[in-house]
Amino acid sequence: MEAVTDTAPRFRDATEADVDELVALIESAYRGESSRAGWTTEADILEGQRTDPEGVREVIESPDSRLLTAERDGRIIACCQLEHRGDHAYFGMFAVSPALQGAGLGKTIIAEAERQARETWGVREMHMTVISVREDLIAWYERRGYRRTGKTFPFPYGDERFGIPQRDDLEFELLVKEFG
Numbered sequence: 756m757e758a759v760t761d762t763a764p765r766f767r768d769a770t771e772a773d774v775d776e777l778v779a780l781i782e783s784a785y786r787g788e789s790s791r792a793g794w795t796t797e798a799d800i801l802e803g804q805r806t807d808p809e810g811v812r813e814v815i816e817s818p819d820s821r822l823l824t825a826e827r828d829g830r831i832i833a834c835c836q837l838e839h840r841g842d843h844a845y846f847g848m849f850a851v852s853p854a855l856q857g858a859g860l861g862k863t864i865i866a867e868a869e870r871q872a873r874e875t876w877g878v879r880e881m882h883m884t885v886i887s888v889r890e891d892l893i894a895w896y897e898r899r900g901y902r903r904t905g906k907t908f909p910f911p912y913g914d915e916r917f918g919i920p921q922r923d924d925l926e927f928e929l930l931v932k933e934f935g
Contacts (some may be wrong), residue, residue: 867902
């Protein structure tokens, strides 16, 4: 179990050297027994992988995308993808170490991601997609100013790069936050 400290994380963009550590972090936050230590687990709705080295590398190498990392004591403790899409940014691949969830770190990460998206790209909105049955997670985002749009996208059933669904009603819902 990691010791929870009040040390503010250091933010930086991920590099190729971070790929394996990032895959391990993302997997630990969402899949398998280790994910149950935190509240963001998807272990009951999806098995298999959440991402892979190729998916992480793609985000790092894309010219319109960044993989923002949060480090503490030389270890990556959280990450998120920011992708520039015209007048808005897309927020994805968000993961916080399960042992550190519930202590406010997620709020710090998302606030920094929003700040960087506004300052770097001058965007007016942040978009994200969340599996619609994740009511607790959607409520967390709503408390951060995101609103449900009702716009949904099909889950990629049959593409095991995104996991192995344990139920047949999965879809993604678009959430949007407008910056004032």
